[in-house]
Amino acid sequence: MTYTIKTVAEKTQLSIYTLRFYDKQGLLPFVSRNAAGYRTFTDSDLQLIHTITCLKNTGMPLKIIRQYIDDVMQGPSSIAHRQQLLTTHRQAILAQQQKIMNNLHEIDFKLQLYGASNAVELVTLEQQYAKADKVANGLADPY
């Protein structure tokens, strides 16, 4: 079974433009062409594109994804380097998740404030405090 770029675009939720762009960036060296120069995708290609989107979705820059793909093209000799790339990336993901969770808690705190029965009062007070902070320092009130 082989697929045209259009079919792959539908299957992967990537636009045709993006697929061609990725190819231009060296992310799809594994995609063969037919006699007419058309990209001809196989199932194993889809697997690799899936891996690429996995890495992209977790925030890996295309440059690094390219390194990983280069490793894949090189075969088993690059396993150690692939491990290094993915392990480093794994750490980055976890750190990022942690950071986001902390920030989410602060957003939840705000939501709690806005959802309180005396929200108007609290928000007004907050603004009064900010204004006072300006006035006390001889600054114009921007509110």
Added chain:
Amino acid sequence: MTYTIKTVAEKTQLSIYTLRFYDKQGLLPFVSRNAAGYRTFTDSDLQLIHTITCLKNTGMPLKIIRQYIDDVMQGPSSIAHRQQLLTTHRQAILAQQQKIMNNLHEIDFKLQLYGASNAVELVTLEQQYAKADKVANGLADPY
């Protein structure tokens, strides 16, 4: 207590350039200027900048952050809109976290593969499959 842009940059881990850029984008309408036109930050300003980085770190585009800040400047009358913005954003964060977790599992699966005692064999096999997939479809072998 007031702070210069340099001090704020140190405190917030944002560059001076970024702070000025944010101001230019309308994210810091609450920052007053002194007689010489210098930005003069108060503690309440730092609080708001903290909120901005919270939203930015969780992936909110500057355009939307600006809407939120505009709400804050408007006072208590915008509470409903702030709630709407933050609630929507909260959903987006959670969806994103879920997606990342799923992708992380796949990366972990790869790492497990590369860490297996017979990793070389498995990776070789994988590549053989991919090659066979090409050959079976009359395509050139890109590996």
Added chain:
DNA sequence: TTAAACCCTCGACTATACTCTATGGCAAGG
């Protein structure tokens, strides 16, 4: 009072990741 260290704006430049247009070749159905 003057030099170093800051601050300002404006506008140009960079990086990343697409997105689209122009131009032209190939392919499948009527």
Added chain:
DNA sequence: CCTTGCCATAGAGTATAGTCGAGGGTTTAA
């Protein structure tokens, strides 16, 4: 055979989020 639709490349354009340099005013400390 020819039109419609899909494929190709090159290169320009867009969006987002900064980053920086030039030119010029301000503050501070020796």
